[in-house]
Amino acid sequence: MCGIIGYVGEKNAAPILFEGLKKLEYRGYDSSYDFISNDKVFESSNNIANSPFVKNFQQMQSSNMKIFNFIKNEDYYAIIDENLQKLLSSRIKSGKVELSKKIGASYQTLQRILKSKNYWANLDTLFKLFRALSIEESYLTNNIRQLKTKNSFSIEVKRFKLSEELMRILGHIIGDGGIHLVKNESKYRPFYVNNEEILLNAFRNDVKSVFGGNKIYFRKRIGHGDELWLQTSIGRILYDILEYEINNDKKRIPSFVYGLEENLICKFLQALYDDEGYIYPKKNMIVIAQKYRDLVNDLRNAVEKVGIRPNQILVHKSKDRTTMHYFSISGKDNILLFAKKIGFLHPEKKKKLEILTNKYRGK
Secondary structure (H helix, E strand, O other), X not given: OOOOOOOOOOOOHHHHHHHHHHHHOOOOOOOOEEEEEOOEEEEEOOOHXXXXXXXXXXXXXXXXXXXXXXXOHHHEEEEEOHHHHHHHHHHOOOOHHHHHHHOOOOHHHHHHHHHOOOOOEEHHHHHHHXXXXXXXXXXXXXXXXXXXXXXXXXXXOOOOOOXXXXXXXXXXXXOOEEEEEEHHHOEEEEEEEEOOHHHHHHHHHHHHHHHOOOOOEEEOOXXXXXXXXXXXHHHHHHHHHOXXXXXXXXXXXXXXXXXXXXXXXXXXXXXXHHHHEEEEOOOOEEEEEEOOHHHHHHHHHHHHHOOOOOOOOEEEOOOOOOOEEEEEEEOXXXXXXXXXXXXXXXXXXXXXXXHHHHHHHOO
């Protein structure tokens, strides 16, 4: 048996190819492959974990990843800094008609990009313009003031980076949150539901840290958990980052997560365990459960990635509840590693974890 994996599109291709290659790794005699990333060709054979692809991918994740590595440029609009407009104008002295055709925009659109203050230019058009002028794309990504989808409020992007705050947001959206979709109206409304005020406040603070001072909507619900809602501009970005489109709008751990630094993966997992985890001090175990096996398998892989050895996935069936898939973490070394690396912010679960770790430490 053999296989081929490929990807064509606007998203960051590296994590998609990485996951595909991992699945094909043992289907041939040598699992050889070539691929192209950032105009460089990498070759490897045998085990993918030893390839320059993985090392390049991990380095890129920890130092260079920006919001533009995750989103579909043609669906977004940006306002660029006035100094950047001056730079572009100085580079374009003539041939504007030919240039506008080259980038697939009208002459009037090109003029607005160069001259109009606070003009919302299509992001894909801006990238094409910079490539046509042989200007480093970093000049564009570092000088975009605001970003938005067509029918949404704008957000600031300079503060956006792969941070602990962002990873917790992603974890909570997969956990007790979600994205309410009305695609025909281009609405992507992210929400988070919880009964714990500590977790709700932490989510608010993380959103402000990553996305700035955008309005967070709140709804009090007695007996059902309070709700926090974010605007569509943030929702569409989270939709792209979480790879909902690739996964047919199902919750999965996005493939890029596995290449991140350990502390970022741990913050992501902390949010998920705060929402979906259970801790049983008398049974000496920590459990996380979900309806969909694929997501539970993703979670198990992420836990293994940070050096903790989880138990196998099991199935729980009951007459009055949905079938659930789950796995546990048990054993002294694994429990202590969980407490050290992941832990809980949830006050009740945090207290139970302390009881369990104290048992192992003889306190």
